[in-house]
Amino acid sequence: MKTITCMMGTCMMGVASAIGLLASTAQADTTLRLSTWLPAQHSLQTTGFEPWLAAITEASGGSITSTIFPAQQLGSALDHYDIARDGIADLSFVNPGYQPGRFPVISLGEQPFHVSNAVEGSVAFDRWYREYAATEMPDIHYCMAFLQDPGTLHTVSEILVPGDLAGKTIRPGNATMGRMLNLLGAASVQVPAPEAREVIARGAAEGITFPWDSIFLFGIDEETTYHLDMPLYSTTFVMAMNKDSYDGMSAEEKAVMDAHCTSEWAGKIAAGWAEKEASGRDRAIASQDHHVHVPSEAEMTAWKEATAPLLEEWHAEAKQAGYDDQAIYDRFETEMSAANALGQ
Secondary structure (H helix, E strand, O other), X not given: OOOOOOOXXXXXXXXXXXXXXXXXXXXXXXXXXXXXXXXXXXXXXXHHHHHHHHHHHHHOOOOEEEEEEOOOOOOOHHHHHHHHHOOOOOEEEEOXXXXXXXXXXXXXXXXXXXXXXXXXXXXXXXXXXXXXXXHHOOOOEEEEEEEOOOEEEEEOOOOOOHHHHOOOEEEOOOHHHHHHHHHOOOEEOOOOHHHHHHHHHOOOOOEEEEOOOHHHHOXXXXXXXXXXXXXXXOOEEEEEEOHHHHXXXXXXXXXXXXXXXXXXXXXXXXXXXXXXHHHHHHHHHHOOOOEEEOOOHHHHHHHHHHHOHHHHHHHHHHHHOOOOHHHHHHHHHHHHHHOOOEOO
């Protein structure tokens, strides 16, 4: 047995030094809290967020760990940008379209018939938006943006053409879809996705714009059995990080985060989710309880013509906010077309 003898002062200094070393070592490690409003079983968490966070932990040699808080545990889906801004979470999954008018540039990705796929599309979309993120979202440390697999209209009764929406009440997937509904004579009910089923079940809404598989995941398929088989819209999402959380990292940890906040990772996170969402279309088609209508060429023309004013509104809003709207739009078209992800 080894014995250590020392003067009291020397030992105390040694203990203090050891405690200081332990404290500095503990401070060097980072635990990230990621807040989302999706249920824990959602494919975006299981195939996107979890592998992404695991890759960050591995790349950091275990210095960066994480905890996911799903299902609005840390706050409403509507507030997730501010949740990251205010440090309630270190990372948050933001739907910018939940706050109409606040983020005009990124809302271009919500325009009807402008996104054909979410995998290559998310890579191109993030590459496009990076040029504007610091200006439009100055309160957070921007990590990445990605897209939802194109969604469509799911209703409790048959809708075939734009005029059929007149007088209906529909829950929109984002602010642009809300505007579309109002443009076509429908009323919109703005509630977060987790609350949509209840709204439809009690008759406060007669349908929803939503991606395909999510109608099953959120139980909305029990209420909406009529579906339009067309890529009506996409929704934009941002992985936002609290500025202090990022600034408080070591240089090595920042480098790891930077390497995992990229356009390539935006595509990886979107990929599994997009595949899962697309599978919901086949599920609806195979179900005897559901009615999936493929619009004719004339019906598609009617939908595109009826929704065209929304793009004019976007141009006006972006210009009013001080942006070069045409240059932004041209870059969007170029990036998305190069990725074969621009809607027709």
